Structures are given as C-alpha cells and as structure tokens.
Amino acid sequence: MKALVYHGPGLRSWDEVPDPKLQADGDVIVKITSSTICGTDLHILKGDVPETTPGTILGHEGVGIVVEKGSGVTTVDVGDRVLLSCITSCARCRFCKEGRYGLCIGGGGWILGHTIDGLQAEYARIPFADTSVYKVPEALTDEQVLFVADILPTAYEVGVIAGDVQPGDTVAIVGAGPIGLAAIMTAKLLTPGRIVAIDLADSRLAKALEFGADTTINNGNEDPVAKVMELTDGLGADVAIEAVGMPATFELCTELIRPGGRVANVGVHGHPATLHLETLWIRDVTITMALVDTNTTPRLLKLIADGRLDPLPFATHHYPLEDTMTGYDTFGAAADTDALKIVLEAAPTILEGPKPEALATVA
DSSP states (O other), X not given: OEEEEEOSTTOEEEEEOOOOOOOSTTOEEEEEEEEEOOHHHHHHHHTOOTTSOTTOBOOOOEEEEEEEEETTOOSOOTTOEEEEOSSXXXXXXXXXXXXXXXXXXXXXXXXXXXXXXXXSBSEEEESSHHHHEEEOOTTSOHHHHHGGGTHHHIIIIIIIITTTOOTTOEEEEEOOSHHHHHHHHHHGGGOOSEEEEEESOHHHHHHHHHHTOSEEEETTTSOHHHHHHHHTTTSOEEEEEEOSOOHHHHHHHHHHEEEEEEEEEOSOOSSOOOOOHHHHGGGTOEEEEOOOXXXXXXXXXXXXXXXXXXXXXXXXXXXXXXXXXXXXXXXXXXXXXXXXXXXXXXXXXXXXXXXXTOSEEEO
C-alpha cells in the first residue's frame, strides 16, 4: 500500500510500504476513506516530537471501513464505517477506567502516527478497536465526522471544559487556527458572554468571526492585554485558551485573565515557556494543560447528528489521498493558502481488490 512516511526532521515522502497485519485479537484493519493533517504532524516534522521515529506513517485522524477484525472484537463488524480517534484506549488501566484515555498506560493513548503507524495511508491497523473506534451514523458523511477525530474534542475538552467556561464568561482565545476555531465553536455550547479571538493574521480573524467570535484583536497591530482590559472594565478575561503552542502565546494568556481566572493550555509546545509566578501566585490563577482524552466523542457525534454542530467549515482544501504530499505543502503554508483543514479522500474502490485477506474475521 501507499502511505505518508516520516523520515526524520523535515523529511517526508509518499512511499510503498507493507500492508498492515493484525497483531492482537482486539485489532482491526481499516481501509482509510478520509484522513487529514494536524498541526501536531507539523510539529513532528520539525523534530519537536522525538518519540516519533523515522519510518513511522503519520496521521491520527481518519474515517474508514473495517475490512478485517481480530476474534476479540465485538463492537464493530467487517463492513462498518468507523471514526478513528486520535486516542486509543486499552479500557483496563487505571487512567482509562477514570475516562482519561490520553494517559493510557496499557498500550494506548496517543499512539497512531506517533509511536505506531498512523492514518495517512491506504490501510491502517487500529489496536483496542472495541474502545477506540466509533461507528459513524449512516446519515453523516465522512467530512462531517472527520474533525471529531481530534480538533473538536481537543478544543472542547482541553480548552472549554478544562477552562471551566461558564454562561456569561468572557473567553479570550489566543490563536485562530483550527484548534482556536474549534474552541470558539464548542465554547458557544456553554453560552459565554463574549468570545475574543486573538491572532496575527487578519484572514484567520475573519474566520473567527464566521465561527462565532464576538470580537477580534490583531496582536500585531494593537495591545491585546489593553484591549481585553478595556472590554472587561479592567478585570481581564474569565478564561484564556492557548491554541498555538508557543512560549509567547502561553505567557500572553497569563496576562489576559482576571484574578481568579483560568488559563487552559491546548497548544503543543516544543520549547520552554516562562511561568511568572512572581505575579500569578497572588492572583488565584488556575492553569490547566492536557492531552485530549476523547471521552466527549460520542457527545460531539450526537451534536453533529442533531444539527447542533457543523464542522464542515473547517474543510478548506480537498485532495486525493495519493496527493497527501501536496496537502502537506498547502497546510504547511497556511498563512499564504488560508488552509484550515485538508481533507484527504481515497478513491472509491472495491474493498476486496487490494487486500485479498480482507473482509474476513480472523480467529
């Protein structure tokens, strides 16, 4: 099969690689029908994620059709269309039993496209399928559910829920990329009083307004702290959500909040940031950070099915799966291409064609 392979910092290629094989009774093999590219994939390519070794197939967001399953799989069948979550859950370890799947120590957590082969490929092996894939409602398209694999639960859980957004709150979201926009979309479920989007790119700030922000600030042209203080009668935001993953944006979030406020860090950081305890300790500030658990995935799927969330505006560019390299070029140059999320679509095929062992339950 073909797949997008990481060959070390700055190196990637669309390669012929061996087809995945079942390795445990709980595995499934899935034919990928749709995948996408994440900002975390770019972090890997920059060398910020040393756990990802050269030779790894990238990608942790996808939708596909089960073509093979191990004898221990009971919740999905061959032929089912499934959402492939960015987080895998063993369901047995202490953290999985607490619903903290991102911390799984039983072989799961964030493994796809990180420590094992991922989903930017024609086929993928998914471990712990019973607790790590989700049947897609028949009425929904791949594109409607694709972004529930990562950005929507990440923004909702690590940003909105961890930040304890309350009705009437002023929420400042630093970064209006895909995660920041997902934070805007899901924060609106909690009816905040005002959502303020902060970014350096006017095009992304325009998108933020489309996604539901009430106010935008270009922090290259004006002082975001002074502006937020002006909007909040000198108090500061109730919640600041960091959605970039840079020291400067994290430190900005700590300046934007009121005494008793909350900073929810969502961004993936590759470099140290300064924590100004000399000013924060006396202000009763709460700072949270986490890897997504995806325990809200069923809730988000239901909200989409019920018409309460519409993820389709995230999809700005579409490419055939075999053009994944071009997709990376477009996504990596988002400042010029205005890319939010790239949808990589596999050409429709007869499932039995490329994998003669497919469509059979393996004992």
